[in-house]
Amino acid sequence: MNDIPVSTPRRLVELTIDGGTVRVPEGSTILDACRQEGIDTPTLCWAENLTPVNVCRVCVVEVENSRVLVPSCSRAAEDGMVVATDSEKVRTSRKMVYELLASSVDLDRADAEVHAWMDHYGADPSRMGDRGDIATVAQRPKVQDDLYVRDYERCILCYKCVEACGEDAQHTFAIAAAGRGFDAHISTEFDVTLPDSACVYCGNCIGVCPTGALVFKTEHDMREEGSWDEEAQSVTTTVCTFCGVGCNLELHVQEEQIVKVTSPTDHSVTNGHLCIKGRFGWQHAQS
Amino acid sequence: MPDLRFGDAGPTDEERIAVDDVVADLGAVLVVEGERLVYAGRARTAERRHLLLPALHAIQRASGWISPGGLDYACRQLEVPPAEAYGVATFYHLFTHEVPTATDVVHVCDDVACRPVGALDLIDELRAAGHHVKASPCLGQCERGPAVLVQRTGGHDLTIAPGSVDGVAVAISGRTSSASVTLHQAGSPGLRLLARVGVVDPGSLDDYRANGGYRALDAALAMGPDRVIEEVTTAGLSGRGGAAFPTGAKWRGVADQQGRPRHLVCNADESEPGTFKDRVVMEGDPFSLVEAMTIAGIAIGAEQGWLYLRGEYPVAAHRLRSAIEQARVAGLLGDDVAGSGKRFDIDLRVGAGAYICGEETALFNSIEGFRGEPRNKPPFPTTHGLFGQPTAINNVETLVNVLPIMVDGGEAYRATGTERSPGTRLFCLSGRVANPGIYEHEFGITLRGVLEAAGGVIGADEPHAVLLGGAAGFFVRSGQLDLPLTLEDTRAAGVSLGSGVVMVFGEEDDMVDTVRRVAEFFRDESCGQCVPCRVGTIRQEEVLVRLRDGATLDAERDLLDDLAAVMGDASICGLGQMASGAVRSALDLGLLEGSR
Numbered sequence: 010m011n012d013i014p015v016s017t018p019r020r021l022v023e024l025t026i027d028g029g030t031v032r033v034p035e036g037s038t039i040l041d042a043c044r045q046e047g048i049d050t051p052t053l054c055w056a057e058n059l060t061p062v063n064v065c066r067v068c069v070v071e072v073e074n075s076r077v078l079v080p081s082c083s084r085a086a087e088d089g090m091v092v093a094t095d096s097e098k099v100r101t102s103r104k105m106v107y108e109l110l111a112s113s114v115d116l117d118r119a120d121a122e123v124h125a126w127m128d129h130y131g132a133d134p135s136r137m138g139d140r141g142d143i144a145t146v147a148q149r150p151k152v153q154d155d156l157y158v159r160d161y162e163r164c165i166l167c168y169k170c171v172e173a174c175g176e177d178a179q180h181t182f183a184i185a186a187a188g189r190g191f192d193a194h195i196s197t198e199f200d201v202t203l204p205d206s207a208c209v210y211c212g213n214c215i216g217v218c219p220t221g222a223l224v225f226k227t228e229h230d231m232r233e234e235g236s237w238d239e240e241a242q243s244v245t246t247t248v249c250t251f252c253g254v255g256c257n258l259e260l261h262v263q264e265e266q267i268v269k270v271t272s273p274t275d276h277s278v279t280n281g282h283l284c285i286k287g288r289f290g291w292q293h294a295q296s
Numbered sequence: 297m298p299d300l301r302f303g304d305a306g307p308t309d310e311e312r313i314a315v316d317d318v319v320a321d322l323g324a325v326l327v328v329e330g331e332r333l334v335y336a337g338r339a340r341t342a343e344r345r346h347l348l349l350p351a352l353h354a355i356q357r358a359s360g361w362i363s364p365g366g367l368d369y370a371c372r373q374l375e376v377p378p379a380e381a382y383g384v385a386t387f388y389h390l391f392t393h394e395v396p397t398a399t400d401v402v403h404v405c406d407d408v409a410c411r412p413v414g415a416l417d418l419i420d421e422l423r424a425a426g427h428h429v430k431a432s433p434c435l436g437q438c439e440r441g442p443a444v445l446v447q448r449t450g451g452h453d454l455t456i457a458p459g460s461v462d463g464v465a466v467a468i469s470g471r472t473s474s475a476s477v478t479l480h481q482a483g484s485p486g487l488r489l490l491a492r493v494g495v496v497d498p499g500s501l502d503d504y505r506a507n508g509g510y511r512a513l514d515a516a517l518a519m520g521p522d523r524v525i526e527e528v529t530t531a532g533l534s535g536r537g538g539a540a541f542p543t544g545a546k547w548r549g550v551a552d553q554q555g556r557p558r559h560l561v562c563n564a565d566e567s568e569p570g571t572f573k574d575r576v577v578m579e580g581d582p583f584s585l586v587e588a589m590t591i592a593g594i595a596i597g598a599e600q601g602w603l604y605l606r607g608e609y610p611v612a613a614h615r616l617r618s619a620i621e622q623a624r625v626a627g628l629l630g631d632d633v634a635g636s637g638k639r640f641d642i643d644l645r646v647g648a649g650a651y652i653c654g655e656e657t658a659l660f661n662s663i664e665g666f667r668g669e670p671r672n673k674p675p676f677p678t679t680h681g682l683f684g685q686p687t688a689i690n691n692v693e694t695l696v697n698v699l700p701i702m703v704d705g706g707e708a709y710r711a712t713g714t715e716r717s718p719g720t721r722l723f724c725l726s727g728r729v730a731n732p733g734i735y736e737h738e739f740g741i742t743l744r745g746v747l748e749a750a751g752g753v754i755g756a757d758e759p760h761a762v763l764l765g766g767a768a769g770f771f772v773r774s775g776q777l778d779l780p781l782t783l784e785d786t787r788a789a790g791v792s793l794g795s796g797v798v799m800v801f802g803e804e805d806d807m808v809d810t811v812r813r814v815a816e817f818f819r820d821e822s823c824g825q826c827v828p829c830r831v832g833t834i835r836q837e838e839v840l841v842r843l844r845d846g847a848t849l850d851a852e853r854d855l856l857d858d859l860a861a862v863m864g865d866a867s868i869c870g871l872g873q874m875a876s877g878a879v880r881s882a883l884d885l886g887l888l889e890g891s892r
């Protein structure tokens with residue numbers, strides 16, 4: 010074809026963040042601009058391979074002339090915007106988001122950065138009251154097959170798994186948010202088991218879950234028996250051989266056993282997403 | 297759509313027929329499948345999914361619950377993934393997910409206005425009489441509580457207010473709701489929005505016309521869209537749904553859009569505790585809303601109007617449906633409105649018990665067949681509204697104000713009220729006043745004046761406290777009785793008129809319990825999407841329960857402050873942002889101290 014579209018260079022917008030001038034391509038988010046400037050910003054529901062849902066609110070920043078704080082992960086940077094990322098208001102809200110989550114959800118297997126940010130903001134969930142006296146999402150894990158465990162007392166409702174299962178990757182729509190308010194939760198229709206649902210076991214939901222609520226059964230079992238040891242794991246990158254698409258696989262190996270398979274989010278083919286063969290084929294190879 | 301996987305459970309015959317009727321009866325709806333619009337991660341194909349909410353209503357009415365077989369059948373017909381449809385069904389209070397134990401569910405309001413007048417006793421009595429009872433947030437009948445809604449399987453729902461065991465039995469056997477309220481100001485020459493209520497036969501287009509109906513549409517068609525918007529702008533009309541946005545500017549914004557189709561949405565979700573003004577207008581003068589929507593729709597260049605009515609208003613639903621049908625037959629809706637060559641029609645959509653669906657973007661999602669979760673703004677409805685298309689959304693009271701503006705002109709309208717708050721306002725009086733009910737007053741009247749017009753406070757010269765503006769409003773006390781209830785004066789005083797609620801409490805009322813109930817309301821009605829509101833509202837309620845049970849304020853004040861900060865600053869929508877306002881005002885006024 011000879012009419013290859015030539016993209017015109019994107020216009021730059023200029024804004025102020027924490028007093029410094031920043032220029033980013035039009036269409037960038039405030040978060041993009043912060044990252045470009047090396048301003049570390051916490052996120053929970055944002056992921057580079059998913060459409061922003063802006064629900065956790067931990068990334069909020071103060072924008073001049075805006076009555077309320079704005080989510081940096083989804084708000085586009087605009088010319089002349091004046092942004093503060095470390096004001097009193099911002100610190101209070103970020104700290105509170107962590108305190109609210111940690112008082113109701115079990116975060117002990119959440120990504121390390123979650124704990125680092127909680128320390129940074131001095132979050133103290135215990136001031137919400139004793140765990141036994143206040144509402145939490147405590148419940149038993151759902152173990153319904155040999156591949157997945159869904160441990161929803163660790164779920165922060167970031168919607169990442171829903172997006173990965175649906176519009177953003179898999180187009181399976183096996184899980185969705187159900188209920189309302191504090192009872193909102195991720196569920197199949199009528200809470201049927203995963204084997205009875207539309208689930209195709211691609212594992213993409215597990216790949217995006219930031220808190221360990223969705224895990225491979227191998228990992229869950231090893232954690233329960235105390236043998237899971239991330240320090241002792243090595244990661245080897247390889248190309249999946251099941252079909253010709255060419256997905257990159259990252260094999261996580263502990264004591265010469267594959268314990269989980271992921272894919273790099275920046276990989277052009279997968280964007281971090283896989284199918285059941287790449288994700289779980291090793292179980293057959295290994296056993 | 298991808299290949300969807302459905303379940304094995306089949307529908308009952310009743311469920312199948314009910315869903316088929318919904319799908320067949322697309323009615324006059326015009327839905328153009330727009331470009332694939334990715335919004336908060338969800339691509340929207342508008343084509344059929346908007347029938348999901350009506351289909352769920354049909355299943356619930358046919359079977360008394362959303363059965364797996366019925367839901368699966370609807371999913372197949374509408375090409376909706378079952379997990380998503382289940383997520384939608386479980387969003388609404390009026391849909392149930394367990395096998396029903398009774399034909400009728402009796403919803404009894406135990407909200408702030410009904411508690412002091414015996415709601416809790418009534419719940420016990422109805423249970424003792426063998427009814428399947430559910431406690432409900434405000435049912436919009438606050439002037440005559442305790443309010444009851446009977447949700448029926450295989451029949452029409454019924455409103456009984458005030459409710460009693462006998463009244464419920466009589467209503468069920470006679471299949472009739474309580475008569476609409478009397479208007480204390482009936483016949484008063486100052487009435488503009490309520491002039492026809494109680495005078496006109498709400499079921500008759502002829503009678504509406506005989507009482508001045510459709511003169512405004514004639515005037516508007518003669519003026520043309522631009523002049524109509526100019527007159528509304530000149531009039532200084534502002535939104536009555538809570539945010540007081542200038543209506544003319546909103547309409548201009550949509551009229552100037554290139555995008556098509558455009559939509560006009562009427563927000564009749566009225567679920568703010570203490571609010572019942574829109575109900576009185578819709579029940580008493582339904583054609584006025586149909587006429588006003590027609591004028592607004594044609595002015596902004598929309599061919600489709602959507603009337604989103606809360607699910608707890610069966611009488612209003614019946615009268616509006618009939619009014620729309622009669623207007624259509626008379627050529628006042630449809631392809632050629634009143635011979636003007638312009639197309640405009642109205643589709644009535646009924647909610648299913650969710651206060652949050654009154655938030656404009658949640659309302660759009662609800663109509664579209666998604667969970668009523670608010671969208672992040674920007675973008676705003678003017679450009680990305682219903683189905684992602686340009687949309688003007690207005691409250692019922694806002695819209696009916698357009699009728700006098702068309703007939704008398706914007707200048708005449710502007711001459712009433714105050715400089716910055718022109719026109720009249722509907723006030724919803726409930727609680728300890730002699731004559732609770734709806735009142736229309738010119739802007740400028742003080743709180744004291746409003747109370748006096750309603751016969752004054754019962755058993756005292758002054759109220760102990762007044763909840764102004766609803767649960768999303770603020771408490772005020774006797775020091776503020778001379779506050780003029782205008783937009784500018786309430787704003788300066790740090791309070792708001794909200795939806796016109798004036799709920800009066802006396803010394804005998806338990807304010808700690810009232811404030812706790814307000815907190816419970818927000819916890820119950822949060823959509824659950826964002827952390828500040830989902831968890832913040834339950835933590836706020838827990839604090840108020842601790843206060844009720846004897847905790848000291850000093851121990852809780854810091855936490856209340858921080859909860860107010862995160863909910864107010866970091867929530868996605870107005871529900872979370874306003875969830876601490878009334879609680880904070882009660883705290884500041886010392887209403888929480890006297891208790892213990």
Ligand SMILES: Cc1cc2nc3c(=O)[nH]c(=O)nc-3n(C[C@H](O)[C@H](O)[C@H](O)COP(=O)(O)O)c2cc1C
Nearest residue numbers: 535536537563565566567654655656690691694870
């Ligand atoms: C939680 C919440 C509930 C609301 N409920 C209603 C409602 O029931 N009716 C209404 O007209 N506006 C309601 N609103 C305001 C609407 O979002 C919107 O501002 C209004 O419909 C615009 O119409 P107006 O300009 O005519 O006032 C609500 C807002 C929020 C945040």
Ligand code: SF4
Nearest residue numbers: 164165167168170218
């Ligand atoms: S299960 Fe994990 S990915 Fe899914 S919503 Fe919960 S925390 Fe997010």
Ligand code: SF4
Nearest residue numbers: 823825826829869872
């Ligand atoms: S503020 Fe509350 S109601 Fe609004 S989006 Fe957030 S959780 Fe939902």
Ligand code: FES
Nearest residue numbers: 063065066068082
């Ligand atoms: S990361 Fe921005 S709202 Fe969650």
Ligand code: FES
Nearest residue numbers: 405434435437438
């Ligand atoms: S109907 Fe009970 S408070 Fe409104």
